[in-house]
Amino acid sequence: MRVRIPGFNLRLTAQSGQCFRFHQQENGYLLIAHGKMLSIEEVGDGLFDLSCDQADFDAIWAHYFDLGRDYAALRQLVIEDDGYLHKALHYAQGVRILRQQPFETLIAFIISQRKSIPAISTCMAQLAARFGEVIAPGIHAFPTPQALAIADEVDLAACGLGYRLPYVRGTARMIADGRINLEAMHALDDVQLHQQLQAFPGVGAKVASCVMLFAYARMDAFPVDVWIQKVLDAEFPEGFPFERYQGVLGILQQYLFCYARHEAGRL
DNA sequence: GTCCAGGGTAAGC
DNA sequence: GCTTACCATGGA
Numbered sequence: 001m002r003v004r005i006p007g008f009n010l011r012l013t014a015q016s017g018q019c020f021r022f023h024q025q026e027n028g029y030l031l032i033a034h035g036k037m038l039s040i041e042e043v044g045d046g047l048f049d050l051s052c053d054q055a056d057f058d059a060i061w062a063h064y065f066d067l068g069r070d071y072a073a074l075r076q077l078v079i080e081d082d083g084y085l086h087k088a089l090h091y092a093q094g095v096r097i098l099r100q101q102p103f104e105t106l107i108a109f110i111i112s113q114r115k116s117i118p119a120i121s122t123c124m125a126q127l128a129a130r131f132g133e134v135i136a137p138g139i140h141a142f143p144t145p146q147a148l149a150i151a152d153e154v155d156l157a158a159c160g161l162g163y164r165l166p167y168v169r170g171t172a173r174m175i176a177d178g179r180i181n182l183e184a185m186h187a188l189d190d191v192q193l194h195q196q197l198q199a200f201p202g203v204g205a206k207v208a209s210c211v212m213l214f215a216y217a218r219m220d221a222f223p224v225d226v227w228i229q230k231v232l233d234a235e236f237p238e239g240f241p242f243e244r245y246q247g248v249l250g251i252l253q254q255y256l257f258c259y260a261r262h263e264a265g266r267l
Numbered sequence: 268g269t270c271c272a273g274g275g276t277a278a279g280c
Numbered sequence: 281g282c283t284t285a286c287c288a289t290g291g292a
Contacts, residue, residue: 114287115290163286206275
């Protein structure tokens with residue numbers, strides 16, 4: 001089906017380091033999420049062809065791509081004063097914050113520590129290939145907590161997790177045996193959610209913030225990784241205006257991340 | 268071969 | 281409370 005998503009930057013979103021299951025194709029991307037496969041192709045300015053029917057679009061993808069949010073309104077919010085922020089917005093304003101599944105996002109960002117984005121993608125693909133349900137020929141959904149909880153040690157190690165293996169397995173087990181319910185955590189406020197996520201092994205403040213932003217749609221989560229830290233140090237020595245941009249801090253953080261990497265020639 | 272990657276943990280102070 | 285060494289692997 002064909003959908004109009006004004007201003008959506010598919011390429012930047014797919015490579016933005018928030019989701020690791022976009023696979024580049026000849027004319028677009030193949031995305032695996034929510035146990036489904038979706039190919040996306042831009043066929044005109046703001047026009048996209050999706051390989052799904054209306055029912056799946058309404059039930060899954062419209063929500064996944066956060067289509068209910070008006071990203072254009074951000075432009076009026078960022079005043080000219082903020083030089084670097086303005087440039088970041090101009091570059092990255094087509095990036096949308098995806099609403100990913102909590103478990104997959106949690107595992108992805110546990111793996112992310114001291115790994116490059118391509119390396120994270122490779123790990124996630126390995127986990128899916130070895131432990132995920134087949135949803136199409138050669139295509140695997142991300143594994144369930146149960147599948148990773150009982151996974152064979154050798155098979156798990158072969159996914160390239162390195163020293164994060166016990167983190168991934170421990171987290172999967174805490175969810176599989178019901179100790180923590182990720183869906184119930186939607187009801188928590190930001191402070192509680194940030195705290196609860198850090199109960200998982202291998203999850204600190206930064207990873208918890210990523211999961212809040214990319215899986216729980218907490219738009220004020222502001223993950224500080226090495227790139228954002230560099231931006232804060234170099235461009236906001238007086239401090240970042242957190243109060244002024246409350247409500248969209250996470251989006252701005254993502255734009256700063258994309259722009260900083262772009263400037264460094266990494267995107 | 269070298270360097271670095273969307274950090275967390277445990278030990279030390 | 282705040283620093284610091286260490287962590288295993290792949291991609292550039």
